[in-house]
Amino acid sequence: MNSFTEENYLKAIYKLSLNGVQGVSTNAIADKLATKPSSVTDMIKKLADKKLVSYQKYQGVNLTKKGSDVAVSIIRNHRLWEVFLVEKLNFKWDEVHDLAEELEHINTHKLTERLDEFLGFPKFDPHGDPIPDKDGNIIQHKDVTLSDLIRGEKAVVVGVKEHSKSYLNYLEQLQLVLGVEVEVKDIVEFDATMQILVNNKQVIISNQASKNLIVKKI
Amino acid sequence: MNSFTEENYLKAIYKLSLNGVQGVSTNAIADKLATKPSSVTDMIKKLADKKLVSYQKYQGVNLTKKGSDVAVSIIRNHRLWEVFLVEKLNFKWDEVHDLAEELEHINTHKLTERLDEFLGFPKFDPHGDPIPDKDGNIIQHKDVTLSDLIRGEKAVVVGVKEHSKSYLNYLEQLQLVLGVEVEVKDIVEFDATMQILVNNKQVIISNQASKNLIVKKI
DNA sequence: TTATATTTTTAGACTAATCTAAATTTTATT
DNA sequence: AATAAAATTTAGATTAGTCTAAAAATATAA
Ligand SMILES: [Mn+2]
Ligand SMILES: [Mn+2]
Ligand SMILES: [Mn+2]
Ligand SMILES: [Mn+2]
Numbered sequence: 001m002n003s004f005t006e007e008n009y010l011k012a013i014y015k016l017s018l019n020g021v022q023g024v025s026t027n028a029i030a031d032k033l034a035t036k037p038s039s040v041t042d043m044i045k046k047l048a049d050k051k052l053v054s055y056q057k058y059q060g061v062n063l064t065k066k067g068s069d070v071a072v073s074i075i076r077n078h079r080l081w082e083v084f085l086v087e088k089l090n091f092k093w094d095e096v097h098d099l100a101e102e103l104e105h106i107n108t109h110k111l112t113e114r115l116d117e118f119l120g121f122p123k124f125d126p127h128g129d130p131i132p133d134k135d136g137n138i139i140q141h142k143d144v145t146l147s148d149l150i151r152g153e154k155a156v157v158v159g160v161k162e163h164s165k166s167y168l169n170y171l172e173q174l175q176l177v178l179g180v181e182v183e184v185k186d187i188v189e190f191d192a193t194m195q196i197l198v199n200n201k202q203v204i205i206s207n208q209a210s211k212n213l214i215v216k217k218i
Numbered sequence: 219m220n221s222f223t224e225e226n227y228l229k230a231i232y233k234l235s236l237n238g239v240q241g242v243s244t245n246a247i248a249d250k251l252a253t254k255p256s257s258v259t260d261m262i263k264k265l266a267d268k269k270l271v272s273y274q275k276y277q278g279v280n281l282t283k284k285g286s287d288v289a290v291s292i293i294r295n296h297r298l299w300e301v302f303l304v305e306k307l308n309f310k311w312d313e314v315h316d317l318a319e320e321l322e323h324i325n326t327h328k329l330t331e332r333l334d335e336f337l338g339f340p341k342f343d344p345h346g347d348p349i350p351d352k353d354g355n356i357i358q359h360k361d362v363t364l365s366d367l368i369r370g371e372k373a374v375v376v377g378v379k380e381h382s383k384s385y386l387n388y389l390e391q392l393q394l395v396l397g398v399e400v401e402v403k404d405i406v407e408f409d410a411t412m413q414i415l416v417n418n419k420q421v422i423i424s425n426q427a428s429k430n431l432i433v434k435k436i
Numbered sequence: 437t438t439a440t441a442t443t444t445t446t447a448g449a450c451t452a453a454t455c456t457a458a459a460t461t462t463t464a465t466t
Numbered sequence: 467a468a469t470a471a472a473a474t475t476t477a478g479a480t481t482a483g484t485c486t487a488a489a490a491a492t493a494t495a496a
């Protein structure tokens with residue numbers, strides 16, 4: 001089997017591949033995992049030996065089918081556990097990520113499937129991220145963010161691109177949670193600061209914040 | 219914090235201490251953890267440095283208050299997760315131990331307490347083992363086993379001393395599960411094989427099996 | 437109470453994962 | 467195309483946990 005560390009590398013490579021990048025760079029992985037490029041090179045070699053990634057020196061790394069399957073399965077676990085923690089144990093959406101980082105590695109088919117069933121086969125996690133189904137199929141978000149809207153447009157909040165505690169906490173204070181409807185009232189031309197309507201309240205939100213909020217136009 | 223490995227050592231020492239032994243031996247720990255005595259000596263030294271055990275060369279090891287607290291907390295996690303797996307995810311009692319061995323190390327106060335609450339503050343796990351409360355208080359079984367009974371006595375099954383898959387599976391086939399009433403019909407003098415009544419059915423059970431079944435006389 | 441057996445510890449080596457510093461390769465810039 | 471900058475890899479060291487083989491201490495038995 002794969003160690004927790006190997007699984008975390010696979011997950012990181014998977015996520016970095018989503019931006020259409022062909023050949024994920026050593027530095028990008030090091031950054032994401034808060035480790036050093038030399039450590040990444042070592043691990044990549046090991047993953048390549050195990051046929052989990054394809055790799056040529058200096059050319060970046062790509063997941064094989066096998067590696068991608070492992071990554072998706074870890075992500076499935078992670079998101080199912082986040083749903084469990086929020087729905088069943090009443091955690092808040094800014095509290096569950098770190099716990100899910102640990103729970104995701106208990107990678108037993110039967111446990112995952114039973115958990116999925118217990119939760120009623122949820123399609124999205126508490127941050128709006130799609131949960132891969134048991135065959136690994138995953139619907140990616142269309143990635144329209146609040147910052148893409150123009151004055152007068154309305155949309156529903158469907159996810160976040162940034163998962164830090166401070167961001168999630170901030171959003172909750174503004175009542176900018178999943179499912180809430182927003183309307184763009186005004187945009188400052190200089191720095192794209194937005195004035196929006198949330199639950200009938202006027203809210204001012206920076207571009208830094210609005211470009212991490214995934215929405216669906218209505 | 220403590221590594222998974224350290225936690226497993228503490229748990230092993232805790233369990234070996236329950237037999238009233240003063241000074242748990244290196245070999246006993248090695249046996250329980252399926253490792254070598256030399257590895258145990260190394261780890262004991264580390265745990266002693268961390269004030270989790272008290273230890274003098276060649277004299278065996280004892281948990282400190284601090285070490286005992288960690289051990290009890292891991293055991294609490296383990297048993298709560300076993301309840302979760304059986305009650306909520308419909309696992310059978312012979313399937314949950316290995317999963318709980320992994321889940322128990324996600325040792326976060328808040329998670330444990332929320333899980334306890336979600337499960338309705340259970341007092342016993344699926345094998346009849348008592349669950350320590352949040353302050354670490356734990357009621358130990360009185361340890362009367364089926365093999366202690368004499369002809370004609372009746373009792374209720376309240377636990378098992380052996381947790382192997384094969385034993386639990388065997389018991390289930392005989393319908394010897396928690397809460398079931400048994401009556402001793404006959405005992406073979408030679409090897410203490412018992413003939414008992416379970417759910418109105420006659421069952422023959424070896425001493426090997428009967429001495430691992432914890433019961434409460436009625 | 438010596439000799440023998442058993443238990444425990446030490447010494448030295450190995451693997452996984454990490455790091456720093458130096459060397460190499462690739463990419464960008466003159 | 468030559469040079470500078472950035473990215474990547476290699477070399478060598480470190481830490482946690484483990485192991486085997488040998489030495490030392492304790493327990494048992496003649
Ligand atoms: Mn998460
Ligand atoms: Mn999430
Ligand atoms: Mn168990
Ligand atoms: Mn149990």
